[in-house]
Amino acid sequence: MRIKLTLSYDGTCFCGWQKQKNGVSVQGTVEDAVFSLTGERVSVVGSGRTDAGVHAKGQVAHFDTNANIPPEKFYKALNTLLPSGVKALSSEKAAENFNANRSAKRKTYEYSLYLSDVEQPLKERYATRVFGDIDTEKMQKAAEILVGEHDFKAFSATGGSVKTTVRTIYGIEVKKSGEDIKIKVCGNGFLYNMVRIISGALVKIGKGEMPVENLTRALETGERKLLAETLPAKGLCLSAVEY
Amino acid sequence: MRIKLTLSYDGTCFCGWQKQKNGVSVQGTVEDAVFSLTGERVSVVGSGRTDAGVHAKGQVAHFDTNANIPPEKFYKALNTLLPSGVKALSSEKAAENFNANRSAKRKTYEYSLYLSDVEQPLKERYATRVFGDIDTEKMQKAAEILVGEHDFKAFSATGGSVKTTVRTIYGIEVKKSGEDIKIKVCGNGFLYNMVRIISGALVKIGKGEMPVENLTRALETGERKLLAETLPAKGLCLSAVEY
Numbered sequence: 001m002r003i004k005l006t007l008s009y010d011g012t013c014f015c016g017w018q019k020q021k022n023g024v025s026v027q028g029t030v031e032d033a034v035f036s037l038t039g040e041r042v043s044v045v046g047s048g049r050t051d052a053g054v055h056a057k058g059q060v061a062h063f064d065t066n067a068n069i070p071p072e073k074f075y076k077a078l079n080t081l082l083p084s085g086v087k088a089l090s091s092e093k094a095a096e097n098f099n100a101n102r103s104a105k106r107k108t109y110e111y112s113l114y115l116s117d118v119e120q121p122l123k124e125r126y127a128t129r130v131f132g133d134i135d136t137e138k139m140q141k142a143a144e145i146l147v148g149e150h151d152f153k154a155f156s157a158t159g160g161s162v163k164t165t166v167r168t169i170y171g172i173e174v175k176k177s178g179e180d181i182k183i184k185v186c187g188n189g190f191l192y193n194m195v196r197i198i199s200g201a202l203v204k205i206g207k208g209e210m211p212v213e214n215l216t217r218a219l220e221t222g223e224r225k226l227l228a229e230t231l232p233a234k235g236l237c238l239s240a241v242e243y
Numbered sequence: 244m245r246i247k248l249t250l251s252y253d254g255t256c257f258c259g260w261q262k263q264k265n266g267v268s269v270q271g272t273v274e275d276a277v278f279s280l281t282g283e284r285v286s287v288v289g290s291g292r293t294d295a296g297v298h299a300k301g302q303v304a305h306f307d308t309n310a311n312i313p314p315e316k317f318y319k320a321l322n323t324l325l326p327s328g329v330k331a332l333s334s335e336k337a338a339e340n341f342n343a344n345r346s347a348k349r350k351t352y353e354y355s356l357y358l359s360d361v362e363q364p365l366k367e368r369y370a371t372r373v374f375g376d377i378d379t380e381k382m383q384k385a386a387e388i389l390v391g392e393h394d395f396k397a398f399s400a401t402g403g404s405v406k407t408t409v410r411t412i413y414g415i416e417v418k419k420s421g422e423d424i425k426i427k428v429c430g431n432g433f434l435y436n437m438v439r440i441i442s443g444a445l446v447k448i449g450k451g452e453m454p455v456e457n458l459t460r461a462l463e464t465g466e467r468k469l470l471a472e473t474l475p476a477k478g479l480c481l482s483a484v485e486y
Contacts, residue, residue, distance in 0.1 A: 010364040057365055079361065087362050118322065119330050121253040122300055122480070126365065237365070 001066070003074055004094035005030075005044075007059045011233060012125060013085030016052040017059070026050070026086055030061065033081040038067035047104045047241040048190075053233030055126065058089075058108075058240040062100040098243070106170060106186060106242040111199040112235045113181040127180070128235035134206040136176040139183070142205045143172035145215045146198060153222035155198055156191030157230060165191060165222075174202065184239070196230045204228040246317055247305050247337035248273075248287075254298040254476060255368060256328030261292045269293070269329055273304065276324040281310035290347045290484040291433075296476030298369065301332075301351075301483040305343040341486070349413065349429060349485040354442040355478045356424040370423070371478035377449040379419040382426075385448045386415035388458045389441060396465035398441055399434030400473060408434055408465075417445065427482070439473045447471040 007030065015023030019031075030044045042063040050056055069077055075088035082088065097103075112127035114120065119129060146155075146169050153165040169187040183199050201218075204210035210228060218226040250273065258266030262274075273287045285306040293299055312320055318331035325331065340346075355370035357363065362372060389398075389412050396408040416427040426442045444461075447453035453471060461469040 008364050010368075013364075055365055057363070075361070084362065084367060085364050087364055089361050089363075118318070118332050119327065120300070120332075121251050121256075121328050121330055122298055122369065124327060125253075125368070 001071065002062055002064050002094040002096055002098055003071055003091055004098060004100065005061045005063070005075060005078075005091050006089045007061060007086060008057045008089055009055065009059065009086035010125075011050065011053045011055040011236075013083070014052065016054070017046050017049045023052075026056075026059075027061075029083065029086055030078070030088075031063075033078050034063060034065070036081045037077055038065055038069070040065055040067065045100050047100045047107065047238075050236075050238055051193075051233050054236045054238065055234075056238040059238050060100050060104070060241040060243075062094055062098060100241075103243050104189070104241050106188060106240075107190060107238065108184060108186045108240040108242075109190065109195040110237045110239050111183040111185070111195060111231065112237065113183070113199075113203065115179040115181065124234075126234065126237070128232050130181070130203060130207070132207065134181070134203065135208070136174050136181060136206060138212075139202045139206040140172075140174040142212045142215055143174060143183075143198075143202055145212070145219070147171060150219045151222060152191055152194060152219070154218035154224050154227060155194045155201075156224075157193035157197070158224075162191060167191065167194070172198070193230050196233070196236055197224075197227055199235070200228040200231045203231070244309070244314065245305055245307050245337040245339055245341055246314055246334055247303065247341060247343065248318060248321075248334050249332045250302040250304060250329060251300045251332055252298065252302065252329035253368075254293065254296045254479075256326070257295065259293060259295040259297070260289050260302070266295075269299075269302075270304075272326065272329055273321070273331075274306075276321050277306060277308070279324045280320055281308055281312070283308055283310065288343050290343045290350065290481075293479075293481055294436075294476050297479045297481065298477075299481040302481050303343050303347070303484040303486075305337055305341060343484075346486050347432070347484050349431060349483075350433060350481065351427060351429045351483040351485075352433065352438040353480045353482050354426040354428070354438060354474065355480065356426070356442075356446065358422045358424065366423075368477065369480070371475050373424070373446060373450070375450065377424070377446065378451070379417050379424060379449060381455075382445045382449040383415075383417040385455045385458055386417060386426075386441075386445060388455070388462070390414060393462050394465060395434055395437055395462070397461035397467050397470060398437045398444075399467075400436035400440070401467075405434060410434065410437070415441070436473050439476070439479055440467075440470055442478070443471040443474045446474070
């Protein structure tokens, strides 16, 4: 039986999604919990890897099991075995050919920022600080340039090994609430560091430190250096995966 | 020269405000930073103690210094020496007779809750989970009973050594936004664990597990056992102190 699991985790606690020799990964932690529960050494397949420090409130994964546990109760049993840094939010029986990675249709990431001249201990864990003021309307307008199907080569870190750098962004929303800013990006898939690079570029544009045209030129030329630095992992959260 | 300092800290990182032999306190950490900066061993006086695990985004403290640093720049210099768990948000020259503790006129605390049947790793650090649904309008109505000058003896943990258990609550606001609930309590001062006991009682009332009348009876009789458990420290945050 194939189980579809929705997970939330605090990326601070892990070396990332993927199992590694040194470091506690989300994947390894969930696999260990499944083993403790069922006695089965399963492979837990995620919708995609998240880097060290990246959070999730809606990561989706699947695994196969012969355990005699009702699928919709699996997550509660797992939660008694999972550490506080990662918990399962729901579980259900999935079709035999469901694949958390390959069947994913849309993913939504959120990048969280806060405006402050001082580092704020209560915000630092889940957001990145921006000095001074920022024009979020300008950011929203600039973001529209990226919506649609484009070659996002310039918006990816080297080191990825993908067949194509063409992706479709369905929408980007820049929302400001007091000193908190969220950049929500929804697409059919993302290249390595893509949301963190997009967010970094939008921040520079919002601060008037980068011409909006750089986005267009980056899409055309694929030149990473037209854009700003990759923002830190801690501000990023995988919020939802749709199938 | 007397300096008034506004501080924010993540209570998770400390054994509370007050210096202790074993454990890292906020007070001790700030005093160490002042020492590193000025070479002076000062006493940093807070508006009040916060318990282990309680957060602050507007704790106020004072100390005296002969250092030749502009008062309004003191906080920036301190921040270079403070660890990431506590930062100074501002500093200013205070009157000679200003006392962060005794001059305080109003304090505002916020208690954060979230409604969820599952523990959520991204909320657990700064909020307390409530199972099932809750009637926040009922909570708001019940809270009005506590507004005004009352003997809050029933709303305090034993162990405090205060002259009087009479306090004035200026207002209580219960706000719900999606699955997040905030209870904001403003008063002229609070007894030991008072906000955590008030919040615990309001939660029980909102869940229909305690009659509203218990609040009135607790005020009249001073009986702690009429109320619910003290909620965990991690949901509490000292948001502001006014002078």
